[in-house]
Amino acid sequence: MSEKKPVVTVDLGGTNLRVALVENDKVINRIMHPTPRGAEAIVGLIAKQALEFANKDVIGIAIAAPGTASPKMDRLTKAPNLPELNNYPMAAEITEKTKLHCIVENDANVYAMGETFYGAAKGLETVVVYTLGTGVGGGIILNGKLWRGVNGAAAEIGHISIDENGHLCGCGARGCLETYASATAMARLAKEYGSKATTAREAFELANLGDKAAQQAFVRAGSALGIAIAGMLNTLNPQAVVIGGGGSSAYPLLKEEIEKQLKVRAFPAALENFKLMKCTLGNDAALLGGAALLYESL
Amino acid sequence: MSEKKPVVTVDLGGTNLRVALVENDKVINRIMHPTPRGAEAIVGLIAKQALEFANKDVIGIAIAAPGTASPKMDRLTKAPNLPELNNYPMAAEITEKTKLHCIVENDANVYAMGETFYGAAKGLETVVVYTLGTGVGGGIILNGKLWRGVNGAAAEIGHISIDENGHLCGCGARGCLETYASATAMARLAKEYGSKATTAREAFELANLGDKAAQQAFVRAGSALGIAIAGMLNTLNPQAVVIGGGGSSAYPLLKEEIEKQLKVRAFPAALENFKLMKCTLGNDAALLGGAALLYESL
Numbered sequence: 001m002s003e004k005k006p007v008v009t010v011d012l013g014g015t016n017l018r019v020a021l022v023e024n025d026k027v028i029n030r031i032m033h034p035t036p037r038g039a040e041a042i043v044g045l046i047a048k049q050a051l052e053f054a055n056k057d058v059i060g061i062a063i064a065a066p067g068t069a070s071p072k073m074d075r076l077t078k079a080p081n082l083p084e085l086n087n088y089p090m091a092a093e094i095t096e097k098t099k100l101h102c103i104v105e106n107d108a109n110v111y112a113m114g115e116t117f118y119g120a121a122k123g124l125e126t127v128v129v130y131t132l133g134t135g136v137g138g139g140i141i142l143n144g145k146l147w148r149g150v151n152g153a154a155a156e157i158g159h160i161s162i163d164e165n166g167h168l169c170g171c172g173a174r175g176c177l178e179t180y181a182s183a184t185a186m187a188r189l190a191k192e193y194g195s196k197a198t199t200a201r202e203a204f205e206l207a208n209l210g211d212k213a214a215q216q217a218f219v220r221a222g223s224a225l226g227i228a229i230a231g232m233l234n235t236l237n238p239q240a241v242v243i244g245g246g247g248s249s250a251y252p253l254l255k256e257e258i259e260k261q262l263k264v265r266a267f268p269a270a271l272e273n274f275k276l277m278k279c280t281l282g283n284d285a286a287l288l289g290g291a292a293l294l295y296e297s298l
Numbered sequence: 299m300s301e302k303k304p305v306v307t308v309d310l311g312g313t314n315l316r317v318a319l320v321e322n323d324k325v326i327n328r329i330m331h332p333t334p335r336g337a338e339a340i341v342g343l344i345a346k347q348a349l350e351f352a353n354k355d356v357i358g359i360a361i362a363a364p365g366t367a368s369p370k371m372d373r374l375t376k377a378p379n380l381p382e383l384n385n386y387p388m389a390a391e392i393t394e395k396t397k398l399h400c401i402v403e404n405d406a407n408v409y410a411m412g413e414t415f416y417g418a419a420k421g422l423e424t425v426v427v428y429t430l431g432t433g434v435g436g437g438i439i440l441n442g443k444l445w446r447g448v449n450g451a452a453a454e455i456g457h458i459s460i461d462e463n464g465h466l467c468g469c470g471a472r473g474c475l476e477t478y479a480s481a482t483a484m485a486r487l488a489k490e491y492g493s494k495a496t497t498a499r500e501a502f503e504l505a506n507l508g509d510k511a512a513q514q515a516f517v518r519a520g521s522a523l524g525i526a527i528a529g530m531l532n533t534l535n536p537q538a539v540v541i542g543g544g545g546s547s548a549y550p551l552l553k554e555e556i557e558k559q560l561k562v563r564a565f566p567a568a569l570e571n572f573k574l575m576k577c578t579l580g581n582d583a584a585l586l587g588g589a590a591l592l593y594e595s596l
Contacts, residue, residue, distance in 0.1 A: 068567045078567055126448050140533070142440070149535020150424050153567035160529035161563065162462070164521075173528075173563040223462075230471075231458035235438070235530065237447020265459065265471040269366045269376055269451035 008050040008100070009290030010063040011107065011283075014081040017045060020287040021053040025118055027287050029053055039088040047097035059298065060101035061094060062290030064110035069152050073103040073297065077152065103297055107286055109146055109155060112139020113296075114289025115242045119281040126238045129279075130157060130225070132247025135170065136178040140236070145296060158182070160231065162224045180224030183247045189217035204250050218253035225254060226261025233262065233270040244279030251278040306348040306398070307588030308361040309405065309581075310340070312379040317347040318585040319356075323416055325585050327351055337386040345395035357596065358399035359392060360588030362408035367450050371401040371595065375450065401595050405584055407444055407453060410437020411594075412587025413540045417579040424536045427577075428455060428523070430545025433468065434476040438534070443594060456480070458529065460522045478522030481545045487515035502548050516551035523552060524559025531560065531568040542577035549576040 006023040013035060021029040031053075036045055050061050067079030067086075074091040076082070091102040112129035116139075121127040125144040131137045136158025140147040147154050158178035159171050166175025167185075179185050183200035190203035195213035197203035207214035229241055243251055243258075258276060266274075281288060304321040311333060319327040329351075334343055348359050365377030365384075372389040374380070389400040410427035414437075419425040423442040429435045434456025438445040445452050456476035457469050464473025465483075477483050481498035488501035493511035495501035505512035527539055541549055541556075556574060564572075579586060 142445070147440070147534070149568065150537050151535055151567050151570050153565055153570075154533065154535040156532040156565050156568070159532040159563070159565065160458075161460070161525045164460070164525055171563075171565065176563075227459045227462055231529070232533065234454040234457040235452065235533070236445070237449055237452040239448050265457070265469075265474075267451055267454050267457065267469065269449050270447065270454070272449050272451075 005059045006055060006057050007291040007294050008053050008058055008061045009287045009294075010046055010050075010061065011286040012042070012046070012063055012065040012082070013107075014066060017042070018287065019046065019049040019053060021058075022288060022291040025288070025291070027284055030287070035082075037084070039084045039090075042082070042085065043088075043090055043093045044097070047094050050094070050098050050100065054098070054100065058100060060103070060294045061098065062110070062294040063090065063102065063104045064107040064286040064290055065104055066107050069105045071148065071150070071152050073105050073152075075104060101294075101298070103294060105146075105293055106152070106155075108137035109139040109148065110289040110293055111244060111285045112141060112155070112242075112289065113146055113292040114281055114285035114287070115244055115279050116141045117292040118288045119285060120242045120277040120279050121240045121275075124239045124275075126236075127240045127242060128157070128232060128236065128238050129242040129244055130229070131245035132181055132183060132243065132250075133245040134182060134184055136182050137245075142236075146293065157228070157232065160228045162227055177224055177228045181221045181247070186217050186221050186247065186250065189220050190214045193217055200247060200250070204253070207253055215253070218250055219257050221250070222254035222257025223261055226258040227265065229258060230262050230265030233266040233274065237270045239273070240275040240277055242277050242279050244285060248279050303357045304353060304355050305589040305592050306351050306356055306359045307585045307592075308344055308348075308359065309584040309588075310344070310361055310363040310380070311405075312364060315340070315343060316581075316585065317344065317351060319351040320586060320589040323586070323589070325582055328585070333380075335382070337382045337388075340380070340383065341386075341388055341391045342395070345392050348392070348396050348398065352396070352398065356398065358401070358592045359396065360408070360592040361388065361400065361402045362405040362584040362588055363402055364405050367403045369446065369448070369450050371403050371450075373402060399592075399596070401592060403444075403591055404450070404453075406435035407437040407446065408587040408591055409542060409583045410439060410453070410540075410587065411444055411590040412579055412583035412585070413542055413577050414439045415590040416586045417583055418540045418575040418577050419538045419573075422537045422573075424534075425538045425540060426455070426530060426534065426536050427540040427542055428527070429543035430479055430481060430541065430548075431543040432480060432482055434480050440534075444591065455526070455530065458526045460525055475522055475526040479519045479545065484515055484519050484545065484548065487518050488512045491515055498545060498548070502551070505551055513551070516548055517555050519548070520552035520555025521559055524556040525563065527556060528560050528563030531564040531572065535568045537571070538573040538575055540575050540577050542583065546577050
């Protein structure tokens with residue numbers, strides 16, 4: 001069964017690069033390096049580390065990277081945080097160095113594969129995952145397959161309008177979900193409501209200590225998430241939504257507001273047997289998701 | 299090739315029931331009856347008319363009906379406009395009377411199949427169709443297949459929030475796209491802006507004669523549509539969007555505003571090669587779409 005064969009997976013971030021050996025649905029070896037600068041250095045380090053981890057059974061390398069991946073999953077076509085990788089033929093270079101099949105995919109998509117196949121939504125097939133981090137991203141799995149869109153640009157689900165005249169979003173539009181539900185936005189909202197918190201983590205701690213302004217920030221983040229998720233449920237009617245990313249530690253403060261909005265806005269037929277869940281894999285989601293994506297791609 | 303075999307298709311509305319014989323991708327026979335009251339009368343009339351139209355090559359009957367269809371497409375599970383059909387085993391009853399395979403699907407989904415396979419988006423495979431009518435509905439085709447959602451409840455794309463505190467929508471939520479872009483909403487907006495128009499058609503005619511208030515109504519409907527479509531493009535990244543339904547006659551007044559919003563809100567990667575189009579099949583979309591759906595289901 002190729003589904004249990006070992007895989008090398010990579011979580012490539014702007015700051016750190018993590019490499020893992022995944023076998024039998026588990027991370028059995030892992031290492032972290034600072035991300036080097038320059039496409040060749042990045043590709044060289046991934047290849048070197050992959051060869052170090054790979055045993056004779058390894059069937060390929062899956063890289064989760066920040067940006068839009070090509071439809072063939074052989075490179076990033078947009079990589080604002082690692083511009084040196086823009087259109088650089090990553091997969092081909094790594095295959096040349098390692099003789100291993102290699103794929104590259106958007107990190108939030110890979111994360112969503114991890115939470116769907118090995119995490120919170122294990123056993124389900126049609127799942128939408130929201131990642132709350134510096135921004136809001138996500139991944140869409142339909143009938144057990146990652147939905148990438150025709151240009152590999154699907155699942156930018158943080159860029160759904162909540163208030164067309166709202167706060168300016170990094171994407172250039174106003175009032176996107178991201179301007180309410182990213183960690184950055186949670187901190188900003190807490191400050192706007194009068195809290196002394198300067199980070200999402202502080203806001204979370206203060207909210208738990210009874211700080212009304214900080215609590216209000218999470219109520220607003222939760223209601224915005226609920227509005228966005230309701231619209232998505234009416235559009236895609238999935239089995240489950242998983243809330244992931246660092247901001248999901250605020251899940252206990254977000255859940256009630258999300259559910260309030262779903263009750264009012266999502267169609268009853270879309271709510272039947274629907275599950276709202278918190279992620280379970282933490283930092284391993286992208287490392288495990290890479291394995292799921294590689295099995296799917298073979 | 300089963301794809302060219304004749305099919306009986308039905309467009310079942312609250313007022314009228316239309317039956318057609320579709321052969322070689324064309325409607326070659328058609329008839330309209332007032333919709334009778336009561337499940338047995340409806341089913342009886344469909345069966346009788348199907349037998350009248352059917353020749354020996356007919357491979358099945360496809361019914362487009364207002365409501366949510368079951369995952370098996372054998373009945374409506376929610377039919378607010380024809381409550382007598384709620385959970386009534388339509389397909390089995392019609393098969394018993396006609397000995398023909400029968401499927402039932404949400405009318406907007408069937409319409410979307412028609413415009414995708416035979417209409418505006420012919421030749422494309424990943425398309426989202428918006429129907430602007432009394433309400434706003436639609437259908438989602440992914441890789442040439444209708445996306446029905448896990449409960450058959452997908453593509454209620456009129457129920458995406460534009461303004462969480464907006465006008466009360468028929469669904470019970472506030473500020474859904476439907477409260478801006480349905481024919482009903484276009485008429486309401488025209489009145490709110492000070493036009494004398496009392497229907498969407500009148501508003502359209504007055505707008506074309508230079509009535510600023512009526513024009514403003516279509517600008518608002520178009521911008522709301524643009525906001526909703528941008529969010530959907532960022533989510534699904536399809537090849538095309540088709541604007542259909544009776545309200546699409548206002549397409550020339552809506553197009554510019556839709557495109558303005560897409561430019562600001564949709565990700566560049568989602569706009570690459572993307573096409574915005576007006577429907578081309580008129581009332582035949584659901585009749586032809588039934589054939590496409592039946593071919594897919596066999």
